Amino acid sequence: MMMNRRTFSTTVLAGAAASLISTRGMAANSAPPKARNVVLVHGLFADGSCWSEVIARLQAAGLNATAVQNPLTTLPEAVESAQRVLARQDGPTVLVGHSFSGMIVTEAGMHPNVSALVYVAARAPDAGEDYTALAKTYPTPPASAGIVFDGDEGRLTEAAFLHDFAGDLPEAKAKVLYAVQDPFHKALLAGKTTQAAWRSKPSFYAVSTEDRTINPDLERFMAKRMDAKTIELKSSHLSLISHPDEIARLILEAAGQPT
Structure with missing residues:
Protein backbone atom coordinates (compact mmCIF):
# COMPACT_ATOMS: atom_id res chain seq x y z
CA MET A 1 0.00 0.00 0.00
CA MET A 2 1.34 3.39 -0.96
CA MET A 3 1.54 6.18 1.64
CA ASN A 4 0.90 9.79 0.80
CA ARG A 5 3.13 12.46 2.34
CA ARG A 6 0.67 13.31 5.13
CA THR A 7 0.22 9.65 6.14
CA PHE A 8 3.97 9.11 6.08
CA SER A 9 4.63 12.19 8.25
CA THR A 10 1.96 11.16 10.74
CA THR A 11 3.44 7.66 10.97
CA VAL A 12 6.96 9.00 11.53
CA LEU A 13 5.79 11.43 14.22
CA ALA A 14 3.80 8.73 15.99
CA GLY A 15 6.80 6.43 15.94
CA ALA A 16 9.05 9.15 17.31
CA ALA A 17 6.59 9.92 20.08
CA ALA A 18 6.30 6.23 20.99
CA SER A 19 10.08 5.95 21.05
CA LEU A 20 10.35 8.98 23.34
CA ILE A 21 7.71 7.60 25.71
CA SER A 22 9.47 4.23 25.73
CA THR A 23 12.84 5.81 26.48
CA ARG A 24 11.42 8.03 29.18
CA GLY A 25 9.48 5.24 30.87
CA MET A 26 12.15 2.57 30.65
CA ALA A 27 14.15 3.95 33.56
CA ALA A 28 11.55 4.56 36.24
CA ASN A 29 9.45 1.50 35.49
CA SER A 30 12.34 -0.91 35.98
CA ALA A 31 13.18 -2.15 39.47
CA PRO A 32 16.43 -0.62 40.73
CA PRO A 33 19.34 -2.96 41.50
CA LYS A 34 20.10 -3.58 45.16
CA ALA A 35 22.64 -1.02 46.38
CA ARG A 36 24.54 -0.60 49.64
CA ASN A 37 26.01 2.81 48.82
CA VAL A 38 24.37 6.23 48.76
CA VAL A 39 26.01 9.47 47.62
CA LEU A 40 24.20 12.69 48.55
CA VAL A 41 24.77 16.11 46.99
CA HIS A 42 23.65 19.45 48.44
CA GLY A 43 22.42 22.47 46.53
CA LEU A 44 22.59 26.23 46.95
CA PHE A 45 22.53 27.96 50.35
CA ALA A 46 23.81 24.82 52.09
CA ASP A 47 26.72 22.46 52.70
CA GLY A 48 27.04 18.69 53.13
CA SER A 49 25.81 18.84 56.73
CA CYS A 50 22.24 19.38 55.51
CA TRP A 51 22.07 15.60 54.92
CA SER A 52 22.92 14.68 58.53
CA GLU A 53 19.40 13.63 59.53
CA VAL A 54 19.00 11.43 56.45
CA ILE A 55 22.51 9.97 56.74
CA ALA A 56 21.86 8.81 60.30
CA ARG A 57 18.80 6.88 59.13
CA LEU A 58 20.59 5.34 56.15
CA GLN A 59 23.47 4.23 58.36
CA ALA A 60 21.02 2.68 60.83
CA ALA A 61 19.63 0.68 57.89
CA GLY A 62 23.13 -0.60 57.09
CA LEU A 63 23.93 1.57 54.09
CA ASN A 64 27.19 3.35 53.37
CA ALA A 65 26.35 7.04 52.96
CA THR A 66 28.66 9.82 51.78
CA ALA A 67 27.87 13.52 51.41
CA VAL A 68 29.62 15.44 48.63
CA GLN A 69 30.92 18.90 49.46
CA ASN A 70 29.67 20.70 46.37
CA PRO A 71 32.11 23.56 45.57
CA LEU A 72 29.27 25.74 44.17
CA THR A 73 31.69 27.24 41.64
CA THR A 74 30.81 25.99 38.13
CA LEU A 75 28.61 23.11 37.02
CA PRO A 76 31.54 21.10 35.53
CA GLU A 77 33.52 21.47 38.78
CA ALA A 78 30.48 20.51 40.84
CA VAL A 79 29.89 17.44 38.66
CA GLU A 80 33.54 16.45 39.00
CA SER A 81 33.30 16.67 42.80
CA ALA A 82 30.43 14.17 42.71
CA GLN A 83 32.16 11.92 40.19
CA ARG A 84 35.24 11.65 42.42
CA VAL A 85 33.07 10.41 45.29
CA LEU A 86 31.14 8.05 43.00
CA ALA A 87 34.41 6.54 41.76
CA ARG A 88 35.30 5.56 45.34
CA GLN A 89 32.10 3.56 45.83
CA ASP A 90 32.31 -0.23 45.76
CA GLY A 91 29.33 -1.47 43.80
CA PRO A 92 25.90 -0.07 42.88
CA THR A 93 25.25 3.39 44.29
CA VAL A 94 22.15 5.56 44.66
CA LEU A 95 22.87 9.19 43.75
CA VAL A 96 20.71 11.72 45.60
CA GLY A 97 20.42 15.46 44.97
CA HIS A 98 18.60 18.31 46.67
CA SER A 99 17.57 21.56 45.00
CA PHE A 100 20.18 22.87 42.53
CA SER A 101 22.19 19.64 42.80
CA GLY A 102 19.57 17.92 40.69
CA MET A 103 21.65 19.41 37.86
CA ILE A 104 24.62 17.44 39.18
CA VAL A 105 22.62 14.23 39.63
CA THR A 106 21.30 14.51 36.08
CA GLU A 107 24.83 14.77 34.66
CA ALA A 108 26.96 12.73 37.10
CA GLY A 109 24.26 10.08 37.26
CA MET A 110 25.65 8.61 34.04
CA HIS A 111 28.58 7.26 36.09
CA PRO A 112 28.61 3.44 35.81
CA ASN A 113 28.44 3.02 39.61
CA VAL A 114 25.08 4.82 39.76
CA SER A 115 22.16 2.38 39.94
CA ALA A 116 19.32 4.83 40.67
CA LEU A 117 18.64 8.54 41.09
CA VAL A 118 16.71 10.38 43.81
CA TYR A 119 15.65 14.01 43.42
CA VAL A 120 14.58 15.89 46.56
CA ALA A 121 12.74 19.08 45.59
CA ALA A 122 15.41 19.27 42.92
CA ARG A 123 16.06 20.57 39.44
CA ALA A 124 15.78 17.84 36.84
CA PRO A 125 16.71 19.25 33.44
CA ASP A 126 16.85 17.39 30.18
CA ALA A 127 20.12 17.26 28.25
CA GLY A 128 21.06 20.75 27.06
CA GLU A 129 17.90 22.30 28.49
CA ASP A 130 17.84 25.89 29.70
CA TYR A 131 16.52 25.32 33.21
CA THR A 132 16.08 29.05 33.87
CA ALA A 133 13.81 29.35 30.83
CA LEU A 134 11.84 26.30 31.97
CA ALA A 135 11.42 27.74 35.48
CA LYS A 136 10.13 31.02 34.05
CA THR A 137 7.10 29.19 32.64
CA TYR A 138 5.90 28.87 36.25
CA PRO A 139 5.25 31.59 38.87
CA THR A 140 8.50 32.83 40.43
CA PRO A 141 8.97 31.39 43.94
CA PRO A 142 9.38 33.93 46.78
CA ALA A 143 12.93 32.88 47.72
CA SER A 144 14.28 34.25 44.43
CA ALA A 145 13.73 37.80 45.69
CA LEU A 156 20.10 34.17 50.71
CA THR A 157 19.29 36.89 53.20
CA GLU A 158 18.47 35.65 56.68
CA ALA A 159 14.81 36.63 56.32
CA ALA A 160 14.46 34.71 53.04
CA PHE A 161 16.37 31.75 54.42
CA LEU A 162 14.16 31.43 57.50
CA PRO A 170 12.10 25.59 64.18
CA GLU A 171 13.66 29.05 63.95
CA ALA A 172 16.62 28.11 66.14
CA LYS A 173 17.47 25.18 63.87
CA ALA A 174 17.00 27.24 60.72
CA LYS A 175 19.38 29.88 62.08
CA VAL A 176 22.08 27.24 62.57
CA LEU A 177 21.66 26.18 58.95
CA TYR A 178 21.79 29.81 57.85
CA ALA A 179 25.10 30.19 59.70
CA VAL A 180 26.74 27.44 57.61
CA GLN A 181 25.29 28.66 54.30
CA ASP A 182 27.98 28.42 51.63
CA PRO A 183 27.77 31.19 48.97
CA PHE A 184 27.55 30.13 45.32
CA HIS A 185 29.32 31.64 42.31
CA LYS A 186 27.32 33.31 39.56
CA ALA A 187 29.05 31.09 36.99
CA LEU A 188 27.37 28.04 38.52
CA LEU A 189 23.95 29.20 37.32
CA ALA A 190 25.09 29.41 33.69
CA GLY A 191 25.81 25.69 33.39
CA LYS A 192 23.73 23.28 31.30
CA THR A 193 23.69 19.52 31.49
CA THR A 194 24.97 17.63 28.46
CA GLN A 195 23.13 14.39 29.23
CA ALA A 196 20.16 13.28 31.33
CA ALA A 197 20.75 10.20 33.44
CA TRP A 198 17.05 9.96 34.33
CA ARG A 199 16.34 8.84 30.77
CA SER A 200 18.20 5.58 31.35
CA THR A 213 12.26 28.06 46.60
CA ILE A 214 11.25 25.91 43.60
CA ASN A 215 7.65 26.06 42.41
CA PRO A 216 5.91 22.82 43.49
CA ASP A 217 4.12 22.54 40.14
CA LEU A 218 7.48 22.73 38.36
CA GLU A 219 8.69 19.91 40.62
CA ARG A 220 5.61 17.87 39.66
CA PHE A 221 6.21 18.56 35.97
CA MET A 222 9.84 17.38 36.15
CA ALA A 223 8.92 14.27 38.16
CA LYS A 224 6.17 13.34 35.70
CA ARG A 225 8.38 14.01 32.68
CA MET A 226 11.01 11.56 33.93
CA ASP A 227 8.30 9.06 34.93
CA ALA A 228 9.79 8.99 38.43
CA LYS A 229 8.34 7.14 41.40
CA THR A 230 7.02 10.25 43.16
CA ILE A 231 6.01 11.12 46.71
CA GLU A 232 4.60 14.45 47.90
CA LEU A 233 5.47 15.89 51.31
CA LYS A 234 3.78 18.83 53.04
CA SER A 235 7.14 20.49 53.46
CA SER A 236 9.29 23.52 52.81
CA HIS A 237 12.22 23.26 50.42
CA LEU A 238 14.15 21.46 53.18
CA SER A 239 12.19 18.21 53.33
CA LEU A 240 15.48 16.36 53.86
CA ILE A 241 15.57 18.02 57.30
CA SER A 242 11.89 18.41 58.19
CA HIS A 243 10.89 14.96 56.83
CA PRO A 244 14.04 12.81 57.08
CA ASP A 245 12.11 9.57 57.67
CA ALA A 254 15.75 3.40 45.27
CA ALA A 255 18.46 1.17 46.76
CA GLY A 256 16.20 -1.91 46.52
CA GLN A 257 16.27 -2.22 50.30
CA PRO A 258 13.35 -3.07 52.60
CA THR A 259 11.60 0.01 53.99
Missing part, protein backbone atom coordinates in the same frame (compact mmCIF):
# COMPACT_ATOMS: atom_id res chain seq x y z
CA GLY A 146 15.93 37.07 48.71
CA ILE A 147 19.13 36.30 46.80
CA VAL A 148 21.81 38.95 47.25
CA PHE A 149 25.27 39.15 45.69
CA ASP A 150 28.64 40.22 47.04
CA GLY A 151 30.52 40.53 43.77
CA ASP A 152 30.27 37.13 42.12
CA GLU A 153 29.06 35.31 45.24
CA GLY A 154 25.36 34.85 45.90
CA ARG A 155 23.53 33.93 49.09
CA HIS A 163 10.83 32.08 55.77
CA ASP A 164 11.21 30.89 52.17
CA PHE A 165 13.93 28.22 52.33
CA ALA A 166 13.48 26.60 55.74
CA GLY A 167 9.96 27.72 56.54
CA ASP A 168 8.80 24.60 58.37
CA LEU A 169 11.85 24.24 60.62
CA LYS A 201 18.19 4.91 35.11
CA PRO A 202 15.44 4.30 37.70
CA SER A 203 14.41 7.66 39.13
CA PHE A 204 12.59 8.81 42.26
CA TYR A 205 11.31 12.27 43.20
CA ALA A 206 10.15 13.91 46.45
CA VAL A 207 7.96 16.95 45.80
CA SER A 208 7.71 19.62 48.52
CA THR A 209 4.13 20.89 48.34
CA GLU A 210 4.85 24.03 50.43
CA ASP A 211 8.07 24.89 48.59
CA ARG A 212 8.87 28.60 48.28
CA GLU A 246 10.19 9.87 54.42
CA ILE A 247 13.26 10.92 52.43
CA ALA A 248 15.31 8.05 53.89
CA ARG A 249 12.55 5.57 52.98
CA LEU A 250 12.47 6.85 49.40
CA ILE A 251 16.25 6.41 49.16
CA LEU A 252 16.01 2.90 50.61
CA GLU A 253 13.41 2.07 47.97
Whole structure:
Protein backbone atom coordinates (compact mmCIF):
# COMPACT_ATOMS: atom_id res chain seq x y z
CA MET A 1 0.00 0.00 0.00
CA MET A 2 1.34 3.39 -0.96
CA MET A 3 1.54 6.18 1.64
CA ASN A 4 0.90 9.79 0.80
CA ARG A 5 3.13 12.46 2.34
CA ARG A 6 0.67 13.31 5.13
CA THR A 7 0.22 9.65 6.14
CA PHE A 8 3.97 9.11 6.08
CA SER A 9 4.63 12.19 8.25
CA THR A 10 1.96 11.16 10.74
CA THR A 11 3.44 7.66 10.97
CA VAL A 12 6.96 9.00 11.53
CA LEU A 13 5.79 11.43 14.22
CA ALA A 14 3.80 8.73 15.99
CA GLY A 15 6.80 6.43 15.94
CA ALA A 16 9.05 9.15 17.31
CA ALA A 17 6.59 9.92 20.08
CA ALA A 18 6.30 6.23 20.99
CA SER A 19 10.08 5.95 21.05
CA LEU A 20 10.35 8.98 23.34
CA ILE A 21 7.71 7.60 25.71
CA SER A 22 9.47 4.23 25.73
CA THR A 23 12.84 5.81 26.48
CA ARG A 24 11.42 8.03 29.18
CA GLY A 25 9.48 5.24 30.87
CA MET A 26 12.15 2.57 30.65
CA ALA A 27 14.15 3.95 33.56
CA ALA A 28 11.55 4.56 36.24
CA ASN A 29 9.45 1.50 35.49
CA SER A 30 12.34 -0.91 35.98
CA ALA A 31 13.18 -2.15 39.47
CA PRO A 32 16.43 -0.62 40.73
CA PRO A 33 19.34 -2.96 41.50
CA LYS A 34 20.10 -3.58 45.16
CA ALA A 35 22.64 -1.02 46.38
CA ARG A 36 24.54 -0.60 49.64
CA ASN A 37 26.01 2.81 48.82
CA VAL A 38 24.37 6.23 48.76
CA VAL A 39 26.01 9.47 47.62
CA LEU A 40 24.20 12.69 48.55
CA VAL A 41 24.77 16.11 46.99
CA HIS A 42 23.65 19.45 48.44
CA GLY A 43 22.42 22.47 46.53
CA LEU A 44 22.59 26.23 46.95
CA PHE A 45 22.53 27.96 50.35
CA ALA A 46 23.81 24.82 52.09
CA ASP A 47 26.72 22.46 52.70
CA GLY A 48 27.04 18.69 53.13
CA SER A 49 25.81 18.84 56.73
CA CYS A 50 22.24 19.38 55.51
CA TRP A 51 22.07 15.60 54.92
CA SER A 52 22.92 14.68 58.53
CA GLU A 53 19.40 13.63 59.53
CA VAL A 54 19.00 11.43 56.45
CA ILE A 55 22.51 9.97 56.74
CA ALA A 56 21.86 8.81 60.30
CA ARG A 57 18.80 6.88 59.13
CA LEU A 58 20.59 5.34 56.15
CA GLN A 59 23.47 4.23 58.36
CA ALA A 60 21.02 2.68 60.83
CA ALA A 61 19.63 0.68 57.89
CA GLY A 62 23.13 -0.60 57.09
CA LEU A 63 23.93 1.57 54.09
CA ASN A 64 27.19 3.35 53.37
CA ALA A 65 26.35 7.04 52.96
CA THR A 66 28.66 9.82 51.78
CA ALA A 67 27.87 13.52 51.41
CA VAL A 68 29.62 15.44 48.63
CA GLN A 69 30.92 18.90 49.46
CA ASN A 70 29.67 20.70 46.37
CA PRO A 71 32.11 23.56 45.57
CA LEU A 72 29.27 25.74 44.17
CA THR A 73 31.69 27.24 41.64
CA THR A 74 30.81 25.99 38.13
CA LEU A 75 28.61 23.11 37.02
CA PRO A 76 31.54 21.10 35.53
CA GLU A 77 33.52 21.47 38.78
CA ALA A 78 30.48 20.51 40.84
CA VAL A 79 29.89 17.44 38.66
CA GLU A 80 33.54 16.45 39.00
CA SER A 81 33.30 16.67 42.80
CA ALA A 82 30.43 14.17 42.71
CA GLN A 83 32.16 11.92 40.19
CA ARG A 84 35.24 11.65 42.42
CA VAL A 85 33.07 10.41 45.29
CA LEU A 86 31.14 8.05 43.00
CA ALA A 87 34.41 6.54 41.76
CA ARG A 88 35.30 5.56 45.34
CA GLN A 89 32.10 3.56 45.83
CA ASP A 90 32.31 -0.23 45.76
CA GLY A 91 29.33 -1.47 43.80
CA PRO A 92 25.90 -0.07 42.88
CA THR A 93 25.25 3.39 44.29
CA VAL A 94 22.15 5.56 44.66
CA LEU A 95 22.87 9.19 43.75
CA VAL A 96 20.71 11.72 45.60
CA GLY A 97 20.42 15.46 44.97
CA HIS A 98 18.60 18.31 46.67
CA SER A 99 17.57 21.56 45.00
CA PHE A 100 20.18 22.87 42.53
CA SER A 101 22.19 19.64 42.80
CA GLY A 102 19.57 17.92 40.69
CA MET A 103 21.65 19.41 37.86
CA ILE A 104 24.62 17.44 39.18
CA VAL A 105 22.62 14.23 39.63
CA THR A 106 21.30 14.51 36.08
CA GLU A 107 24.83 14.77 34.66
CA ALA A 108 26.96 12.73 37.10
CA GLY A 109 24.26 10.08 37.26
CA MET A 110 25.65 8.61 34.04
CA HIS A 111 28.58 7.26 36.09
CA PRO A 112 28.61 3.44 35.81
CA ASN A 113 28.44 3.02 39.61
CA VAL A 114 25.08 4.82 39.76
CA SER A 115 22.16 2.38 39.94
CA ALA A 116 19.32 4.83 40.67
CA LEU A 117 18.64 8.54 41.09
CA VAL A 118 16.71 10.38 43.81
CA TYR A 119 15.65 14.01 43.42
CA VAL A 120 14.58 15.89 46.56
CA ALA A 121 12.74 19.08 45.59
CA ALA A 122 15.41 19.27 42.92
CA ARG A 123 16.06 20.57 39.44
CA ALA A 124 15.78 17.84 36.84
CA PRO A 125 16.71 19.25 33.44
CA ASP A 126 16.85 17.39 30.18
CA ALA A 127 20.12 17.26 28.25
CA GLY A 128 21.06 20.75 27.06
CA GLU A 129 17.90 22.30 28.49
CA ASP A 130 17.84 25.89 29.70
CA TYR A 131 16.52 25.32 33.21
CA THR A 132 16.08 29.05 33.87
CA ALA A 133 13.81 29.35 30.83
CA LEU A 134 11.84 26.30 31.97
CA ALA A 135 11.42 27.74 35.48
CA LYS A 136 10.13 31.02 34.05
CA THR A 137 7.10 29.19 32.64
CA TYR A 138 5.90 28.87 36.25
CA PRO A 139 5.25 31.59 38.87
CA THR A 140 8.50 32.83 40.43
CA PRO A 141 8.97 31.39 43.94
CA PRO A 142 9.38 33.93 46.78
CA ALA A 143 12.93 32.88 47.72
CA SER A 144 14.28 34.25 44.43
CA ALA A 145 13.73 37.80 45.69
CA GLY A 146 15.93 37.07 48.71
CA ILE A 147 19.13 36.30 46.80
CA VAL A 148 21.81 38.95 47.25
CA PHE A 149 25.27 39.15 45.69
CA ASP A 150 28.64 40.22 47.04
CA GLY A 151 30.52 40.53 43.77
CA ASP A 152 30.27 37.13 42.12
CA GLU A 153 29.06 35.31 45.24
CA GLY A 154 25.36 34.85 45.90
CA ARG A 155 23.53 33.93 49.09
CA LEU A 156 20.10 34.17 50.71
CA THR A 157 19.29 36.89 53.20
CA GLU A 158 18.47 35.65 56.68
CA ALA A 159 14.81 36.63 56.32
CA ALA A 160 14.46 34.71 53.04
CA PHE A 161 16.37 31.75 54.42
CA LEU A 162 14.16 31.43 57.50
CA HIS A 163 10.83 32.08 55.77
CA ASP A 164 11.21 30.89 52.17
CA PHE A 165 13.93 28.22 52.33
CA ALA A 166 13.48 26.60 55.74
CA GLY A 167 9.96 27.72 56.54
CA ASP A 168 8.80 24.60 58.37
CA LEU A 169 11.85 24.24 60.62
CA PRO A 170 12.10 25.59 64.18
CA GLU A 171 13.66 29.05 63.95
CA ALA A 172 16.62 28.11 66.14
CA LYS A 173 17.47 25.18 63.87
CA ALA A 174 17.00 27.24 60.72
CA LYS A 175 19.38 29.88 62.08
CA VAL A 176 22.08 27.24 62.57
CA LEU A 177 21.66 26.18 58.95
CA TYR A 178 21.79 29.81 57.85
CA ALA A 179 25.10 30.19 59.70
CA VAL A 180 26.74 27.44 57.61
CA GLN A 181 25.29 28.66 54.30
CA ASP A 182 27.98 28.42 51.63
CA PRO A 183 27.77 31.19 48.97
CA PHE A 184 27.55 30.13 45.32
CA HIS A 185 29.32 31.64 42.31
CA LYS A 186 27.32 33.31 39.56
CA ALA A 187 29.05 31.09 36.99
CA LEU A 188 27.37 28.04 38.52
CA LEU A 189 23.95 29.20 37.32
CA ALA A 190 25.09 29.41 33.69
CA GLY A 191 25.81 25.69 33.39
CA LYS A 192 23.73 23.28 31.30
CA THR A 193 23.69 19.52 31.49
CA THR A 194 24.97 17.63 28.46
CA GLN A 195 23.13 14.39 29.23
CA ALA A 196 20.16 13.28 31.33
CA ALA A 197 20.75 10.20 33.44
CA TRP A 198 17.05 9.96 34.33
CA ARG A 199 16.34 8.84 30.77
CA SER A 200 18.20 5.58 31.35
CA LYS A 201 18.19 4.91 35.11
CA PRO A 202 15.44 4.30 37.70
CA SER A 203 14.41 7.66 39.13
CA PHE A 204 12.59 8.81 42.26
CA TYR A 205 11.31 12.27 43.20
CA ALA A 206 10.15 13.91 46.45
CA VAL A 207 7.96 16.95 45.80
CA SER A 208 7.71 19.62 48.52
CA THR A 209 4.13 20.89 48.34
CA GLU A 210 4.85 24.03 50.43
CA ASP A 211 8.07 24.89 48.59
CA ARG A 212 8.87 28.60 48.28
CA THR A 213 12.26 28.06 46.60
CA ILE A 214 11.25 25.91 43.60
CA ASN A 215 7.65 26.06 42.41
CA PRO A 216 5.91 22.82 43.49
CA ASP A 217 4.12 22.54 40.14
CA LEU A 218 7.48 22.73 38.36
CA GLU A 219 8.69 19.91 40.62
CA ARG A 220 5.61 17.87 39.66
CA PHE A 221 6.21 18.56 35.97
CA MET A 222 9.84 17.38 36.15
CA ALA A 223 8.92 14.27 38.16
CA LYS A 224 6.17 13.34 35.70
CA ARG A 225 8.38 14.01 32.68
CA MET A 226 11.01 11.56 33.93
CA ASP A 227 8.30 9.06 34.93
CA ALA A 228 9.79 8.99 38.43
CA LYS A 229 8.34 7.14 41.40
CA THR A 230 7.02 10.25 43.16
CA ILE A 231 6.01 11.12 46.71
CA GLU A 232 4.60 14.45 47.90
CA LEU A 233 5.47 15.89 51.31
CA LYS A 234 3.78 18.83 53.04
CA SER A 235 7.14 20.49 53.46
CA SER A 236 9.29 23.52 52.81
CA HIS A 237 12.22 23.26 50.42
CA LEU A 238 14.15 21.46 53.18
CA SER A 239 12.19 18.21 53.33
CA LEU A 240 15.48 16.36 53.86
CA ILE A 241 15.57 18.02 57.30
CA SER A 242 11.89 18.41 58.19
CA HIS A 243 10.89 14.96 56.83
CA PRO A 244 14.04 12.81 57.08
CA ASP A 245 12.11 9.57 57.67
CA GLU A 246 10.19 9.87 54.42
CA ILE A 247 13.26 10.92 52.43
CA ALA A 248 15.31 8.05 53.89
CA ARG A 249 12.55 5.57 52.98
CA LEU A 250 12.47 6.85 49.40
CA ILE A 251 16.25 6.41 49.16
CA LEU A 252 16.01 2.90 50.61
CA GLU A 253 13.41 2.07 47.97
CA ALA A 254 15.75 3.40 45.27
CA ALA A 255 18.46 1.17 46.76
CA GLY A 256 16.20 -1.91 46.52
CA GLN A 257 16.27 -2.22 50.30
CA PRO A 258 13.35 -3.07 52.60
CA THR A 259 11.60 0.01 53.99
